[in-house]
Amino acid sequence: MLHRPIGVVLAVLVLAACGKKDESLAKKAGAKVGETLTDIAHGMDAGIDRSRAVPVEVSGDLAGRGVGATVSKRDGAAVSVYLTSRDAMDLQVVVKALDRGEAEIGRAKAAVTFTRDDAKYVNLEFPREMDASLVAKYVVDETK
Secondary structure (H helix, E strand, O other): OOHHHHHHHHHHHHHHHOOHHHHHHHHHHHHHHHHHHHHHHHHHHHHHHHHHEOOEEEOHHHHHOOEEEEEEEEEOOEEEEEEEEOOOEEEEEEEEEEOOOOOEEEEEEEEEEEOOOEEEEEEEEOOOOOOHHHOOEEEEEEOO
């Protein structure tokens, strides 16, 4: 993946050494190098963001009461889930970490207070023993 930009940089250097008659070609190649490096940088940023994001779902009971979730991001054992609520309510939520086979591999709890038409990030600490790389999704439910 990095071989292509290095090759383009070398081509620019060779063309630049050839003198003024090839200057326009060298400028074009230089512009292409800049575009390629910009694309690589954007791709790396997108990859980093996606590696931290994990799908999140809200249980049917909570969803029926107007609670939703839009995004979750993890940083090691810590997870931040963005929850929304149509109505004012006090909740004790449990967030379950599920692997690809839907098996629970960890859980964390938090108290959440919403006002009417509210939203907030809820920060959770999962057990350090849980392998976060195995988590396929998080499911938010209310503790009973």
